[in-house]
Amino acid sequence: MENYDIVIVGGGPAGFLASILAKQKYKEKSIALIRKVSKGVIPCALPYVCGTLGQIDKDLLSDKPLDDLGIQLIIDEVVEIDRKNKIVKTKGGIEIGYQKLILATGSLPSKVPIKGIENAYFVYKEVEKFRELEEEIEKANDITIVGGGFIGVELSEDLVKMGKKVRIIEILPHVLQIAFDEEFCKELEEKMKEKGIELLTNSKVVEIQKNEKFKVILEDGRKIESDLVIVAIGTKPNIELAKKAGLEVNKAIKVNERMQTSDKDIFAIGDCAEKYDFLTKKPKPIMLASIACTEAFVAIENLFEESSVKMKGVYGTFLTKFDDLVLGATGYTEQNAKREGIDVVSSSFETVDKHPGKMPEARKIKVKLVFDKSGKLIGGQLLGSLSSVHLINLISLLIENGYTVDKILSMQFATQPWLTPAPTVFPIVRAAFLAKQQLRN
Numbered sequence: 001m002e003n004y005d006i007v008i009v010g011g012g013p014a015g016f017l018a019s020i021l022a023k024q025k026y027k028e029k030s031i032a033l034i035r036k037v038s039k040g041v042i043p044c045a046l047p048y049v050c051g052t053l054g055q056i057d058k059d060l061l062s063d064k065p066l067d068d069l070g071i072q073l074i075i076d077e078v079v080e081i082d083r084k085n086k087i088v089k090t091k092g093g094i095e096i097g098y099q100k101l102i103l104a105t106g107s108l109p110s111k112v113p114i115k116g117i118e119n120a121y122f123v124y125k126e127v128e129k130f131r132e133l134e135e136e137i138e139k140a141n142d143i144t145i146v147g148g149g150f151i152g153v154e155l156s157e158d159l160v161k162m163g164k165k166v167r168i169i170e171i172l173p174h175v176l177q178i179a180f181d182e183e184f185c186k187e188l189e190e191k192m193k194e195k196g197i198e199l200l201t202n203s204k205v206v207e208i209q210k211n212e213k214f215k216v217i218l219e220d221g222r223k224i225e226s227d228l229v230i231v232a233i234g235t236k237p238n239i240e241l242a243k244k245a246g247l248e249v250n251k252a253i254k255v256n257e258r259m260q261t262s263d264k265d266i267f268a269i270g271d272c273a274e275k276y277d278f279l280t281k282k283p284k285p286i287m288l289a290s291i292a293c294t295e296a297f298v299a300i301e302n303l304f305e306e307s308s309v310k311m312k313g314v315y316g317t318f319l320t321k322f323d324d325l326v327l328g329a330t331g332y333t334e335q336n337a338k339r340e341g342i343d344v345v346s347s348s349f350e351t352v353d354k355h356p357g358k359m360p361e362a363r364k365i366k367v368k369l370v371f372d373k374s375g376k377l378i379g380g381q382l383l384g385s386l387s388s389v390h391l392i393n394l395i396s397l398l399i400e401n402g403y404t405v406d407k408i409l410s411m412q413f414a415t416q417p418w419l420t421p422a423p424t425v426f427p428i429v430r431a432a433f434l435a436k437q438q439l440r441n
Contacts, residue, residue: 003097004032009078011035014270014292015104021300023069036077039127044289046123050137051158056130081245083263100265100303107235107271107287119210120229123151140227144216146205147233148175150320157322160195167198179318181333184383191325237272257310258302259295269295278313286316317396328392331379331399334370346370347434353387355422367427371435375405408432
């Protein structure tokens with residue numbers, strides 16, 4: 001039997017980063033990373049594999065950082081955890097002892113109850129399964145995507161670049177509506193339609209048939225034929241191993257603010273670990289590589305002794321693009337706040353991303369901020385250009401640090417004609433000023 005001080009199960013972004021951080025922090029400890037696939041992928045770039053990158057082999061995580069640090073990489077699947085004896089058992093018949101165990105088992109595509117859904121293709125994270133999708137995309141001319149979330153929207157842009165006819169079927173009134181307020185969704189939809197993408201919103205798929213062609217049947221009776229159907233309706237935490245081991249689970253593995261499970265020597269990070277809303281503290285099913293990486297830092301800092309580095313809850317900081325349009329969101333949208341019964345004030349400000357506005361390639365930028373009635377910032381959204389992406393991370397930091405409308409009005413910032421809006425129209429501060437007037441009334 002092999003023994004290691006730290007064993008990490010899962011080779012996605014969370015497990016990959018955790019193994020590197022562990023070796024950098026605990027240089028004398030032995031570390032093993034166990035993953036069931038020979039090559040790991042960069043999941044965020046999967047929508048851009050076929051058109052932009054050209055093949056899945058260009059979206060692989062390099063194992064060189066692991067080799068350079070002396071981390072033992074084991075290609076096998078963990079099928080059992082013996083918590084009493086602190087041993088993991090693999091499909092290949094190997095037993096591996098651990099002092100501390102980190103579960104980073106990721107997520108699986110959600111399979112909603114649609115008749116014939118097994119006929120469709122999913123955006124899998126496994127290389128070989130994704131190759132099958134690549135082959136089908138190459139052959140298809142007319143492609144239907146079920147799901148208008150981030151994967152569906154980003155994938156649609158890449159397929160259009162390949163000359164494909166693309167449509168998205170979305171059950172909600174707008175694409176990306178879970179993450180953005182309606183006015184932002186509408187601007188995105190206009191851009192998508194300009195590129196020739198057909199949007200069927202407020203449409204529920206009830207069946208997917210496959211003969212010579214695919215046929216998608218909607219609840220209202222409409223039938224849509226296409227060469228290929230791709231289901232992109234999100235993911236669910238992969239908790240089977242943890243559940244089998246007797247760890248506490250809900251829809252994800254239960255963890256505390258240190259990413260520790262119900263077993264003090266087992267931690268869980270990434271998509272498989274339960275997330276909690278920063279404001280309500282309710283479970284919040286947000287699965288992002290950026291959150292997974294934050295959890296990796298927190299787990300490693302707390303692995304052998306309790307640290308002041310802890311998870312404060314998730315904000316859900318999103319960033320996406322379609323063509324030359326960038327959208328970002330963090331914390332609560334106005335719509336989601338009202339759904340939670342939170343009384344809010346919101347304000348928006350539009351300007352351009354350079355100054356003066358006659359600078360070459362100056363583009364419109366819009367920021368919306370959401371405050372609770374005490375004046376505390378709880379959410380923000382961005383619509384703009386590639387040069388404005390930094391603003392959504394700034395808004396996220398303001399939320400995390402408890403900024404109020406008054407603190408935003410007195411904050412200092414850098415500006416430069418080629419890089420930012422003018423200081424007179426810096427959109428975060430100007431939106432906060434408008435909110436302040438509402439709060440006075």
